Amino acid sequence: MNEYSFKGGVKMSAEKKEQIRDAAVDVISENGFYNTRMQDIADEAGLAVGTIYNYFSNKDDVLEYIFKVEMERRMEIMKDL
Numbered sequence: 001m002n003e004y005s006f007k008g009g010v011k012m013s014a015e016k017k018e019q020i021r022d023a024a025v026d027v028i029s030e031n032g033f034y035n036t037r038m039q040d041i042a043d044e045a046g047l048a049v050g051t052i053y054n055y056f057s058n059k060d061d062v063l064e065y066i067f068k069v070e071m072e073r074r075m076e077i078m079k080d081l
Helices: 014-031 038-045 049-055 059-080
Strands: 004-007 010-013
Touching (some): 010 014, 014 038, 014 049, 014 059, 038 049, 038 059
Antiparallel strands (some): 004 010
16 A cells, blocks of 8 residues: 555545554553454544544454554564574
């Protein structure tokens, strides 16, 4: 994704997606995945829950994105080694 992309006519930023990911990591690590609601992530990120749904379909989608980003980071570290 470049700096901005469009989904259903909604302008989406990579920065906002990372903001959501960071908030989700914090909330999930504190409450556990099953006890975390999308509203909890939105509150932590300082966003409306509807904004989160512009980026992710559901909580599973958020978790999948967290794993994807972490895997990419680890692969870069391995390449550097």
